Amino acid sequence: MEFINKMYSKCFCLCLILVFGAWSSEATSRNVQDASIYERYEQWMARYGRHYNNMNEKETRFNIFKKNVAFIESSNNANKPYKLSVNQFADLTTEEFKGQRTGFKGLGDIPSPTTTFKYENVSVVPSSLDWRTKGAVMPVKDQGQCGSCWAFATVGALEGAIQLSTGTLISMSEQELVDCNVGGENEGCNGGYPDVAFEYIINNHGLTNEANYPYTATDNVCNATESGSPSGSITSYEDVPVNRELDLLKAVANQPVSVCIEAAGEFSFYESGVLTGPCGTDLDHCVTAIGYGTSDDGIDYWLLKNSWGTDWGEEGYARIQRNVEAVEGMCGIAMSASYAIV
Known part of the structure; x- marks a missing residue:
């Protein structure tokens, strides 16, 4: 019985490690993606001379920017004549x-x-x-x-x-x-x-x-x-x-x-x-x-x-x-x- 309990405990721990690992990997992927789009955002701001009053406004504009970029890329990936x-x-x-x-x-x-x-x-x-x-x-x-x-x-x-x-x-x-x-x-x-x-x-x-x-x-x-x-x-x-x-x-x-x-x-x-x-x-x-x-x-x-x-x-x-x-x-x-x- 003790042996079974130990095996169960090890399996449970292994499952937790795998779940947390998956979450961590997904979070890392999102962070890398956000970092990439944020870099594009900074470059875009420099090109068009955008300056915001504070960090809250900048973050708000970033979220709009990210949404618009997704819309634009989705259209461009659809093999349209424009x-x-x-x-x-x-x-x-x-x-x-x-x-x-x-x-x-x-x-x-x-x-x-x-x-x-x-x-x-x-x-x-x-x-x-x-x-x-x-x-x-x-x-x-x-x-x-x-x-x-x-x-x-x-x-x-x-x-x-x-x-x-x-x-x-x-x-x-x-x-x-x-x-x-x-x-x-x-x-x-x-x-x-x-x-x-x-x-x-x-x-x-x-x-x-x-x-x-x-x-x-x-x-x-x-x-x-x-x-x-x-x-x-x-x-x-x-x-x-x-x-x-x-x-x-x-x-x-x-x-x-x-x-x-x-x-x-x-x-x-x-x-x-x-x-x-x-x-x-x-x-x-x-x-x-x-x-x-x-x-x-x-x-x-x-x-x-x-x-x-x-x-x-x-x-x-x-x-x-x-x-x-x-x-x-x-x-x-x-x-x-x-x-x-x-």
Whole structure:
């Protein structure tokens, strides 16, 4: 009996050693993994100049960063025709990102310019087009931590329309729209609508240029002197018929167009390739459609100019899938599009 008890005791001890050993090994593995991701976090902070107020905030941001990295790597491991990157937004939650880096207030009851569509009868368009090669697109800008995408999308469409009409490409002022197109639906860094911005430009008899009224990424008092010195004007604007990608194609084939999309999610971390989803239709961000084409993989795409600087995407630009089954288009691109008429 004593022999049996001793054997039982030895077996019990051995089991405890094995269990604790397994726990220790698992904990060590997690620690090594956390150490590796934390090193990446430190490198990311150095690259993007991130500084936090205290260790608690740094730890909170690290946990968000770790979650976003897992999301990005999971997508990149899925053999998709596009890649995501651990970019400047990697320490933001989805809601923080939307609050700081987008700015479209969503589909609402805003004024509609007209029921006409000037490109309705266009029957032939080029198989591909890039308005950058035609001299109708200014370099990529950066809206900063200000919900002013609506102003940048409007200006991108405006700059293109003016260049195609006059032959001169002028960098127009987003800040004038942020400061002066307020008191109604548009609210500066708190969001707005391109259509309302077009209405302001018409009523103000034009918009001044960026050199006169430079961008600050903040809400300021309207500079009446500079806003009263327009550098380019339009006579009207039109909306592209809703949920009709073919009509959007006709418009973009003739000029740069302001479009609004859902940007929270994979689009926010986009690096390269043709984004094919998943992507919803909860519109929160506006960009400028400056072309279209077909990738080497045979995927039709829209070419978009964003306003998050050149570190994002393909040097500030993105390609998202065109001719999708959903009538709203990829990321809702066919739901709210408009262009200027000079």
